Amino acid sequence: MVATAVLAAGCGGPEMETPDAASPTSVAVTTSVPASATATTTIPVSTATTAEAAPTPTTTAAAAELPTTTTTVAPAETVEVIDPVGVGDSFYPGLGNPGYDVQHYEISLDVDPATNTIEASAAIVALAAEDLASFNLDLSGLEVHSVTVDGAHAAFSRSGHELSVQPADSLVAGSQFEVEVHYSGMPEPIMDPGVPFSEMGWLQRGGVIYTLGEPSGSMTWFPSNNHPTDKATYQIEITVPEGTTAASNGLLVAETADDGEATYTWRMDDPMASYLAAVYIGDFERIDHGPLHAGGPRLRDYVPRNAPAETVQALSVTPSVIAFLEERLGPYPFDAYGTIVMPFMLGLALENQTLSIHGPATIGPGIIAHEAAHQWLGNSVSPDDWSEIWLNEGFATYLHLMFEAEHYGADFDRTMADIHAWLTADGMGPPKGIEIRELFGPSIYFRGAATLHALRLHIGDNTFYEILRTHHNRSAGGTTNTEEFLGIVEEFAGPDAVDLLERWLYDQSVPPLPPAA
Ligand code: ARG
Ligand code: ZN
Numbered sequence: 001m002v003a004t005a006v007l008a009a010g011c012g013g014p015e016m017e018t019p020d021a022a023s024p025t026s027v028a029v030t031t032s033v034p035a036s037a038t039a040t041t042t043i044p045v046s047t048a049t050t051a052e053a054a055p056t057p058t059t060t061a062a063a064a065e066l067p068t069t070t071t072t073v074a075p076a077e078t079v080e081v082i083d084p085v086g087v088g089d090s091f092y093p094g095l096g097n098p099g100y101d102v103q104h105y106e107i108s109l110d111v112d113p114a115t116n117t118i119e120a121s122a123a124i125v126a127l128a129a130e131d132l133a134s135f136n137l138d139l140s141g142l143e144v145h146s147v148t149v150d151g152a153h154a155a156f157s158r159s160g161h162e163l164s165v166q167p168a169d170s171l172v173a174g175s176q177f178e179v180e181v182h183y184s185g186m187p188e189p190i191m192d193p194g195v196p197f198s199e200m201g202w203l204q205r206g207g208v209i210y211t212l213g214e215p216s217g218s219m220t221w222f223p224s225n226n227h228p229t230d231k232a233t234y235q236i237e238i239t240v241p242e243g244t245t246a247a248s249n250g251l252l253v254a255e256t257a258d259d260g261e262a263t264y265t266w267r268m269d270d271p272m273a274s275y276l277a278a279v280y281i282g283d284f285e286r287i288d289h290g291p292l293h294a295g296g297p298r299l300r301d302y303v304p305r306n307a308p309a310e311t312v313q314a315l316s317v318t319p320s321v322i323a324f325l326e327e328r329l330g331p332y333p334f335d336a337y338g339t340i341v342m343p344f345m346l347g348l349a350l351e352n353q354t355l356s357i358h359g360p361a362t363i364g365p366g367i368i369a370h371e372a373a374h375q376w377l378g379n380s381v382s383p384d385d386w387s388e389i390w391l392n393e394g395f396a397t398y399l400h401l402m403f404e405a406e407h408y409g410a411d412f413d414r415t416m417a418d419i420h421a422w423l424t425a426d427g428m429g430p431p432k433g434i435e436i437r438e439l440f441g442p443s444i445y446f447r448g449a450a451t452l453h454a455l456r457l458h459i460g461d462n463t464f465y466e467i468l469r470t471h472h473n474r475s476a477g478g479t480t481n482t483e484e485f486l487g488i489v490e491e492f493a494g495p496d497a498v499d500l501l502e503r504w505l506y507d508q509s510v511p512p513l514p515p516a517a
Pocket of ligand 1: 195200212213214215348349350351370374
């Protein structure tokens with residue numbers, strides 16, 4: 001059966017509500033969770049989700065994303081990992097910049113999709129954390145035309161992805177200042193050592209411009225303090241030829257047309273890490289579903305115009321996904337949620353804040369639940385160092401596997417027991433012992449998820465979910481790390497539970513699953 005949302009597609013203004021948005025029709029998918037725990041249909045990394053290639057469980061994420069650009073001539077540059085200016089991230093020492101704290105970004109992009117070029121400005125409001133004679137922003141490629149600080153021209157220089165700014169007058173610790181950068185050119189994607197299977201950043205493919213920021217790619221299209229420890233609010237204004245759709249994070253607050261051009265203004269009023277900022281430009285249709293429930297987030301999806309009915313129908317699972325997650329994690333943390341589906345085989349999905357990007361083969365219930373879970377775990381609460389990535393992926397995977405088992409009527413304990421058997425047979429190392437190229441590998445996703453399963457079996461459902469909610473609530477809008485998580489576990493479940501988690505997180509060998517509490 002076709003959900004009402006399908007019928008509403010194309011005729012709905014932003015205010016329109018579909019009558020059954022709160023109790024969606026389930027999608028008519030006939031596949032069930034594979035008996036084998038490796039659950040390959042639901043691994044939201046590149047190899048696992050392409051329809052044509054079901055990987056063996058031991059395959060890492062590092063294989064098969066198709067080339068993603070059509071117009072970039074130069075080969076993608078690899079992010080310089082060794083860089084003196086950064087905030088001390090253990091995997092990405094060159095990302096982020098010390099000395100200031102961004103409050104708000106106002107990014108304005110005038111985009112010519114035909115040439116894949118931009119004319120852009122970024123106005124950045126920040127607080128000086130110390131007296132600053134100069135400071136850096138992260139920007140890769142593009143041409144910088146001018147920089148002002150509080151309206152006065154500032155000198156600037158560039159080296160790698162560092163844009164160094166010397167304001168005319170030094171900034172005083174504690175003061176607020178505004179930097180404005182005018183820049184233009186053809187944004188070039190980069191290779192990120194943590195994502196060896198895909199180019200990152202600003203990408204053009206199949207008539208669409210889209211961005212993949214995690215972890216380092218956002219600096220290919222706007223200057224920022226490019227590390228999750230410096231979250232800020234955003235306004236992203238995108239001007240495109242009339243008839244083209246442009247989407248970004250948060251709420252669409254204005255849409256104007258003038259002289260053959262359309263401008264879309266998007267506002268993200270909750271703190272957001274730079275890696276979750278997104279731009280999508282192409283021939284998309286917006287599907288508005290109204291609020292998920294009274295006082296709840298607005299649900300809106302974007303699909304390629306004239307997308308097959310199955311695409312739209314696959315998205316009808318979202319309200320039940322959000323309800324499932326709210327029951328366990330507490331209220332959805334942002335004003336809006338939705339999925340944008342690319343018109344080509346994007347072999348991955350990414351949880352860009354409030355509007356996750358998926359491909360036509362990555363819109364199963366598991367992956368939709370995965371990216372939705374990241375809105376709490378990853379986006380609202382982000383890792384304070386990229387080596388803490390299991391806090392994103394292990395948690396999202398655990399919840400998505402649980403949703404998927406419920407959705408298909410599978411035995412979840414059996415699924416997790418199968419995953420445990422696979423991890424053990426494979427000798428899968430611990431999520432806190434990875435190298436940068438394993439950032440999105442199976443230890444992070446699956447040993448990470450099994451780690452939480454072991455905890456839940458040990459302490460029982462009530463304490464487990466209380467811990468998850470506390471983990472979210474205490475750091476919502478900010479960042480956290482494993483040590484803080486273990487502190488919460490100790491507080492609610494005592495030192496035994498911490499010992500158990502430490503074995504799962506740090507020991508080379510895979511511990512046994514404990515008997516249920
Ligand atoms: N956080 C993404 C997920 O949901 C990771 C996908 C890998 N790609 C990337 N560009 N980081 O699993
Ligand atoms: Zn994920």
